[in-house]
Amino acid sequence: MTDQQHIFEEAPNTPGHKALNPLLKLALELGPLAVFFFANSRGEALVDHFPALAALGGPIFIATALFMAATVIALALSWALTKTLPVMPLVTxxxxxxxxxxxxxxxxxxxxKMKPTIVNALFGVILLGGLMVGKPLLGYVFDQAFKLTDEGWRKLTLRWGLFFFVLAGLNEVVWRLFSTDTWVAFKVWGTMPLTIIFMMAQLPLLKRHSLEPFGED
Incomplete structure (x- = not known):
């Protein structure tokens, strides 16, 4: 197998797969979003400390620039730690x-503002499309946190695929009907809680299809 085949993280249950600490992986994936929220809410204070940022424009533009930088840094750290790139964060x-x-x-x-709509819709298409060709792609995201049967990954992938379409629809409603600050707040205090609630609702499925005692190392 060539080195090029190891650029992206391997499929779930692949022998010898190098695991990244789940909490660290979560921090790398959510860290850029936290930077975006902080920069938008504290844009003026950031300009006071770093006047060069004023050239970018208002708070939303400063937040966007820092979001981009934080995203690239998070992907670089993932590569440095595992020598592979996480598929869905890379697409994002x-x-x-x-x-x-x-x-x-x-x-x-x-x-x-349109980016979450397009990305979530794309993830929904990718996950459901993967199922149509027999590839439960969600395993690439959660395989380090859960060890599931193939049937478990299929069911979980289906549910997440549909959930991504729900998130895409919600983002369209919020950014089109509400203010920029409301939309930014929704990305953190709306999208994240909804995602956590959805994840908690999947616990019975995870328990039924776990390959090892659920909740144990």
Whole structure:
């Protein structure tokens, strides 16, 4: 097997797969979002300390630039620690850089607001499309936290695929009908709690299809 085949993290249950601490993996995936929220809410204070940031525009544009930087750093750290790239964060990162770049270039925050809609819809298509060809791709995301049967990964992938479409629809409603600050707050205090609630609702499925005693190392 060539080195190129190891650029991306391997499929679930692959022998010899190098695991990353689940809490560290979560921090790398959610850290950029926390940076985005903080920078948007404290944009003026950041400009006071770092005047060069004023050239980017208002708080949403400063937050977008720092979001892009934090996303690239998180992916670089993932590569440094495992010598592989996490598939779904990588896809998100590409869209963050592209849409963030358009946002800064055109000074139009519509692009960064549309990014979650497009990314979530894309994830939904990828997950459900993967199931259609017999590939439960969600295992790439959670295989270090859970060890499930193939049937378990299929069912979990189906549920997450549908949930991503729900998130895409919610993002469209919020960014189109509410203020920028409300939309940013929704990304952290709306999307994250909804995702946590959804994850908790999957516990019975995880217990039924776990390959090892659930909740034990």
């Amino acid at each position: 990162g590409v869209f963050v850089v592209v849409f963030g770049g358009l946002t800064l270039w055109l000074q139009n925050d519509t692009f960064i």
